[in-house]
Amino acid sequence: MDKSTAKLIGVVKTYGKGHLAVKALDGIDLNVMEATMTAIVGPSGSGKSTLLHVIGAMDKATKGEVEVVGVDLNALDQKGLAKVRREHIGFVFQTFNLIPILSALENVMLPMEFIRKGRRQKKERGQHLLRKVHLDHRLRHKPTELSGGEQQRVAIARALANDPAIVLADEPTGNLDTKTGRIICDLLREIAAEKTVIVVTHDEHIADNADRVIYISDGQLHA
Amino acid sequence: MGMLLYGLKNVGRNKIRTLIVVVLIALPFFVLLMMSSVENAMNNQIKRIRENVATLIQIRPRGSLGHINQAGGLNRLLPGDVTGKIKGLSHITKVETYLIALEPIANYYMTVHTGVRIGDKKRLESHGEVGDPKIIKGRDFTMEDNGQDVAIVGKAYAHKVGVDVDAFNGETYFEKEVLRPGPGVLKSGLRSIGGKPFKIVGIFSSEYNFGDNQMFLPYETFKRHYKVSEEVSKIYITVDSVENLEKVADEVRKRLGPLADVITAKSGAKFVSLALGTMKKITRAWVIISILLMILIILFSMLLVTDTRYKEIGTLKAMGASASDIGKQFVTESVILTLLGGILGTILFKVMGSRIGKDFFTHTFYVYMPGKYGQSLVENIILRYDLSIATIILLVTVSIIVGLIGSSYAILKTHKMSPMEAIRYG
Secondary structure (H helix, E strand, C coil): CCCEEEEEEEEEEEECCHHHCEEEEEEEEEEEECCCEEEEECCCCCCHHHHHHHHCCCCCCCEEEEEECCEEHHHCCHHHHHHHHHHHEEEECCCCCCCCCCCHHHHHHHHHHCCCCCHHHHHHHHHHHHHHCCCCCCCCCCHHHCCHHHHHHHHHHHHCCCCCCEEEEECCCCCCCHHHHHHHHHHHHHHCCCCEEEEECCCHHHHHHCCEEEEEECCEEEC | CCHHHHHHHHHCCCHHHHHHHHHHHHHHHHHHHHHHHHHHHHHHHHHHHHHHHCCEEEEEECCCCCECCCCCHHHHCECCCHHHHHCCCCCEEEEEEEEEEEEEEHHHEEEEEEEECCCCCCCCCCCCCCCCCEEEEECCCCHHHCCCCEEEEEHHHHHHCCCCCCCCCCCEEECHHHCCCCCCCCHHHCCCCCCCCEEEEEEEECCCCHHHHEEEEEHHHHHHHHCCCCCECEEEEEECCHHHHHHHHHHHHHHHHHHEEEEECHHHHHHHHHHHHHHHHHHHHHHHHHHHHHHHHHHHHHHHHHHHCHHHHHHHHHCCCCHHHHHHHHHHHHHHHHHHHHHHHHHHHHHHHHHHHHHHHHHHHHHHCCHHHHHHHHHHCCCCCCCCHHHHHHHHHHHHHHHHHHHHHHHHHHHHCCHHHHHHHC
């Protein structure tokens, strides 16, 4: 039986107060199953990224229920949300967000630092993940010495470092050419065989390859 | 790859910024080391005073300074048997006897000649309590010098008898003719040194101007030249503890009766302690200012860092880094920056300290000192520029304190930072 990884019921997210209040999410009901790839598409300012951040425990919903990997996120304080992020969620960003002073391997090892893994374990897993994204020949390279596609592959390896249940990707191909974008898409597809992957994207190729595509506009979902 | 190593690597990411911060830290650290050196010198001075002054009793002829050539001559000195009278008194650890002559010198200046037993303290007539001025050139007396025509003179004395202190190479001679008595001054009792050339074997610099106008002769030499038999100008008694000082002084007064003035040196000690205490306060103020300055430099530097690495911090938070994880890299970076600045400051201190130490001291302390003491204190303070274990402990301790405090605001700022906003707007 399919199991839910992220469940949202009547989620509202409002920024600002009074007449300046902006409703970024307006009554979202969503159930994301494990080991699936979900693409969230929609125009700019529709609430795609906000939805991703709420699922990713980066932001709290103003109203409604958010359950991720069985944890009620509304019940958690900032410390608790950080714990969920480091143990269950992996992020992939549009601009890769690698730490420029660290090598590819060190970047991948970094999240493991936060769950107190031993140095040897961190190194072995880092090497394994970079091998998985075909960058085992770039272990010691700094981000500036890597191409955009390579940087995003390092970022994906980093997102997998703590073996999360969910991988959230915000426009992962937005800064890449089509060919490289396809490689990244294939990689995410591959990850979705084992983990829940939710991708905010404008890339049709990703949407075409997703198990499920969710359209969002004005903070509301359209199936 | 721990967060500490991450913090360490952060130090090298912007070399110009690191260089600026390190240089800015080095300067107050240099001042800190200078102040530490000054304070150590002050502590030594105070220790010396406490040891020497607070337990000291001075005995001199009643109503007289005890100079052998004053009006009344040898009759106004303490009789030779005076030491016998105080013999056997308990709590006395040392008795030192001195012979003193006041002598006119070139251009009508007055100087003091003191006969001192070899091994006893060379006490200054102005501030004899402190004793043993620093010999800056040549050597001290040895047992072989007793009875010989040798002398140790103050810097000002040397200058007045035409001895070039800088060129002094260990021994030089001066002759009777430069010791000209002024017209009528103390002429009745004057007994100038004369006969043959005198050899200066050492030059001292006292803490006081008047003290520099003094010449020490071996006791037997003095007696021979001034034709003194057993009389004594002054006696200094050292008592075993401050608590016993007044008790011993009262007993001495009782035994010597109207023969002598028995003086405890409390007021002198109080004055010098007060002056040095003021200087200690100044050094501490400078130390605090230096540390505050370092904290401010690190504080601003780390605040700039949080602004320029906003997105990076957001990414760390998105990955679930705790406040302490992020804090670790800031603290490491701040401590390393302070440490590097401290090392540079220490190198500057070692290389340039001795060159500018006295000037530095002059400009920071001299202005606060009473005129007649300031210059001589500047000349005599013993500032050390060596790197001891204490310096290394100071370096590490200050770096940790400054690093912790300096990075605290940045840590607080990142703690409040929303990962989402940091990534979006970074």
